[in-house]
Amino acid sequence: MLRTLLFAVALLAAPLLQAAAEPARFGDLIVYHNVFNSSLLQPEIAANAGLQRGPSQGVINIAVQRQENGKAQAVDAILKGEVRSLIGQPVKLDFKRIKEGDAIYFVANYSAAQRGVLLFKIDIQAAPGAMVHSLSFQQEFFPDDQ
Secondary structure (H helix, E strand, O other): OHHHHHHHHHHHHHHHOOOOOOOEEEOOEEEEEEEEEHHHOOHHHHHHHOOOOOOOEEEEEEEEEEEEOOEEEEOOOEEEEEEEEOOOOOEEEOOEEEEEOOEEEEEEEEEOOOOEEEEEEEEEEOOOOOOEEEEEEEEEEOOOOO
16 A cells, blocks of 8 residues: 555656656666655655655655566665765665565655755665666755745
């Protein structure tokens, strides 16, 4: 149920984004990512996922998959990441693993007190000892007016 609700929020947030993020590909790994304002989550969904809601709180959502026999399989990857503003110091992202059925998602909160471009850098490792792939992207954040 949590997966369905996070997916629904991601779909609702998509029109609010400048452009839909294309999945990143690293060999046979496919990495899907999106970011959105935490106020789009219902309070109980945020609480169940261990996420904070608030006007200056955002959420990053990442799913890693591998194509096997023509079918996408969730990868229980190892993620480390950070976010920073254009002039700020990097802040570590604390990813939480969510598994529901065959799906695995990684979510983390980040803070931004004002509108601005945020730079994300995520290191993705499919398994311990595997090659580390780096995903970097930027996203403009719009705090709630609350």
